[in-house]
Amino acid sequence: MLRLNQLMQQLPREIDCGVIMSPTNRQYFTGFSSSAGMLVVTKEQAYLIIDFRYYEKAAREIQGCQVVLLEDYNKQLEEILKKHQCKTIAVEIERVTLAEYLRLKDYFTDYAFDTTSAFSDLINQLRMVKTPDEIYEILAAQEITEKAFDHILNFIKPGVTEKQVAFELDQYMRSHGADDISFETIAVSGKNSSSPHGTPTEKPLESGDFLTMDFGAMVHGYHSDMTRTVVIDKPTEEMEHLYQTVLEGQKMGLEAVCAGKKGQEVDNVVREYFDQQGYQGAFGHSLGHGVGMEIHEQPNLSPRSQTILQKGMVVTVEPGLYLPGKFGVRIEDMVVVTENGCRNLTNCKKELICL
Template structure:
């Protein structure tokens, strides 16, 4: 999936970070992180990386696949207990200070490390590799753009399917089927379809509720393409909505467009979040926008940076993030509009192309 040049650059950058941490070796266990560093896309592996060597430990099922996908790594079929193999390599490489992903390792796993791998100092690496993944390279942006394109096409398709009497589950199934037909391996998260009064629930996953005239229909979904995610939301109406719902839609759209334009390099996530929040609260809906404005998207559907009231990280070029304000009123309904964008200096690139003007079906 990844070209060798990109993999080499990532490995070199990671080794430079290892030097900064003053560690001799590192165990990488999080699937998105070992995929990012090695290119291996199977579901079972650990990486063991030193200053000069790189090992990929996996089981029999993935020996052939990993040999083809991870050209910069020595492939090792591990023993029944992978920690025994890690211990052997640690000893043979003379590793004294060993980094590990403590944010991805359970306490029980950590106890196994310390019980079986003796004579080393364990050092947590925090979110080191996750942070490396925040800035996307050209190949990653190309893949994410394709994932967004697939989701856009699925949205266009589903508009022709929506009618009174079908269920939210029917809508979700149409979205997911179309995305797969267009090359996605699947949905990048559980598809949200929330209609009518249920649209006031920000994460109202599709249910057996039947669509009725006047319903707001919020659809939040994404495509998984070459292991990268896309994420978009559109709210449409099945017949004429109530006046307040039209007003809410206009407010959310203004907040979405304004904060999207304000997502500039150098601003913090909280500063961009405030742009949308001020518009929504200023129109009388304080407390009705209870989630963050957006988040990073890549190998995971929710990555750093966070665009929220607590988002302190400054935006940098080639971050891929979502902009997704919403208003949710219990007993009435809700509206959310979401695009995936790329940070580019003062003019972010909006990948999501689906229309955002009020759609009444």
């Protein structure tokens, strides 16, 4: 596989062997999904040690990687290390548990462990830039998400609860092609909408409420992510002004995304605009994040992000303004970074919808 070959070829010189135990990274590099297993990567060969439940299917489907039936992780890993004359082992420092690391370290006392971020940084760098096939899967998930939005507009009415809205979105996506939902769907209204990641409650929708919905579908391991805020009946002037400010900020954020810029630079464009409009402190989260096999992955569009955007990265642009005790608004699209800007992967209407 191309991804696995890239990982093998780009292993830092000081690392002889990389051990991957996280399910998402195993799937990313092998194309095979399993709840358990160990992917061992040397500069010459990659091995997937996997148990009987998955062995036959893995051996049939995985290419470019030797599939090994699990008997004893430590002993089988030791055989690989000796075969390739490895002296230094690296683990995914961002994902491996302390217990897993200590078990390896206690057993492999004759080997050095690289505890720098070099191995994890390499994995993240490879995953950040999406291939056309990956973008296709993300778009397939987004298409289901957008159909769910069209559906929910006909479902929303006064008296329906936040929980019912979230459940209806989830049911629609699952019954229209999604393998799963991307994350726990957010549907918050009225005063609850001032909490960016609030949990849906039994609160019924009322006339004059903002309703913010943050949701997404998963297809073949890839996620989509979209947020839309609508109003029940008619907004007040203050609500209308808040919404239009967020919408303008989002447009500015989309225009700022471009290969070669730091995530921090893009975030600052929107944050400074909101401050200029008198909303200091009302935008308390990052402008966006990467999306792929995980709903939150690198890169980030945040006040501290030094990551330089590259062509092919998929990120969200999701500014929001939140007024405690009143209401909040968030608008979110996914885009793919291009050389001269970005291509929007989200096609849902963003002008304020009054239901």
